[in-house]
Amino acid sequence: MKKRLVLFIPLILFLVMGVFLYKGLFLNPQQLDSALEGKPIPAFQLQKLEDANEIITNESIKGQVSLLNVWATWCPSCKYEHPYLMRLARQNILPIYGINYRDERAMAIRELSREGDPYTKNIFDHDGRLGLDLGVYGAPESYLVDHNGIIRFRYAGPIDMRVWKETLYPMIQELQAQAKAEGAS
Amino acid sequence: MKTLVGFITAILLSFSLVGAAMATPVDTYEFKSVDNQKRALELAHSLRCPQCQNQNLIDSNSPVAQDLRLEVYQMVDAGKGDDEIIEFMTSRYGEFVLYKPRMEAKTYILWLGPIALLLVGLVIGFIFVRQQRISNAVEQEISAEEQAELDKLLKRDDK
Numbered sequence: 001m002k003k004r005l006v007l008f009i010p011l012i013l014f015l016v017m018g019v020f021l022y023k024g025l026f027l028n029p030q031q032l033d034s035a036l037e038g039k040p041i042p043a044f045q046l047q048k049l050e051d052a053n054e055i056i057t058n059e060s061i062k063g064q065v066s067l068l069n070v071w072a073t074w075c076p077s078c079k080y081e082h083p084y085l086m087r088l089a090r091q092n093i094l095p096i097y098g099i100n101y102r103d104e105r106a107m108a109i110r111e112l113s114r115e116g117d118p119y120t121k122n123i124f125d126h127d128g129r130l131g132l133d134l135g136v137y138g139a140p141e142s143y144l145v146d147h148n149g150i151i152r153f154r155y156a157g158p159i160d161m162r163v164w165k166e167t168l169y170p171m172i173q174e175l176q177a178q179a180k181a182e183g184a185s
Numbered sequence: 186m187k188t189l190v191g192f193i194t195a196i197l198l199s200f201s202l203v204g205a206a207m208a209t210p211v212d213t214y215e216f217k218s219v220d221n222q223k224r225a226l227e228l229a230h231s232l233r234c235p236q237c238q239n240q241n242l243i244d245s246n247s248p249v250a251q252d253l254r255l256e257v258y259q260m261v262d263a264g265k266g267d268d269e270i271i272e273f274m275t276s277r278y279g280e281f282v283l284y285k286p287r288m289e290a291k292t293y294i295l296w297l298g299p300i301a302l303l304l305v306g307l308v309i310g311f312i313f314v315r316q317q318r319i320s321n322a323v324e325q326e327i328s329a330e331e332q333a334e335l336d337k338l339l340k341r342d343d344k
Binding site: 029030032033034035036102132133134135137138 | 235236238247248249252253256275276277278279280281
């Protein structure tokens with residue numbers, strides 16, 4: 001009897017591997033976990049996109065739950081994402097900070113005036129240094145930052161209704177509740 | 186025969202071309218020293234491009250890979266150690282960028298898994314062979330009934 005059971009071991013191994021490999025089929029290898037989740041926004045001092053005299057720093061972003069959105073005029077997926085960001089901006093759920101990544105200032109400003117500007121403020125990251133510190137590997141990427149300036153989640157790819165409803169918005173509500181409990185605005 | 190020699194020469198030639206292409210990345214970065222260049226290229230070879238995931242920083246021409254490559258070169262020229270540079274990369278892009286994962290609790294299965302599997306295989310093979318030997322060594326006894334049946338079968342073939 002014992003020998004009979006031993007004969008089943010290969011089948012069991014096969015089934016276990018099958019389950020793992022089957023699950024693997026639905027993983028998206030492009031969707032990497034950010035190494036910065038749980039860490040503060042990297043220190044930066046950059047010009048505002050529209051006004052070179054105004055300096056935005058990592059301290060400016062603290063205080064409330066916010067979304068950092070890495071975008072550029074050369075990025076087609078950013079154009080796809082743009083109308084949805086406009087919608088979110090109108091709903092006024094949280095400040096959306098733009099990081100204009102490796103872009104030309106004049107082109108970026110023109111694009112925003114033509115298509116609309118969903119951003120609370122736009123950080124001009126011309127040489128991509130902030131992007132590098134954030135671990136950006138392609139635009140668009142969005143970072144959810146809590147009221148203490150800690151990065152809580154990174155989403156690589158364009159935000160659409162599905163991502164927003166299923167992933168981002170529930171997290172934002174949770175973070176905003178936490179912020180409220182801790183007495184931040 | 187002649188075509189075979191030609192064929193082999195062609196293959197060898199193409200390999201040497203690949204070697205040459207790999208040794209000279211497209212960037213026009215001037216290293217401070219040849220040693221620095223060697224170390225920087227080795228490092229960049231061992232780091233994965235986060236965007237085009239099956240290429241290293243040297244192979245890939247995506248903007249991110251170009252940036253990171255340059256970053257590696259500059260850090261090497263600034264006299265930073267390999268550990269420091271790897272830490273710089275992993276703190277931004279995660280363990281993912283390491284082609285050679287670190288030896289730590291969550292990567293034990295990667296490093297030791299193959300050895301464990303090999304050992305399991307050897308043990309199974311050993312047991313299997315030994316059992317075969319034992320069963321061969323024991324003389325099989327057959328009953329009179331079985332002997333009769335065997336004789337019958339043998340006789341049938343004779344007919």
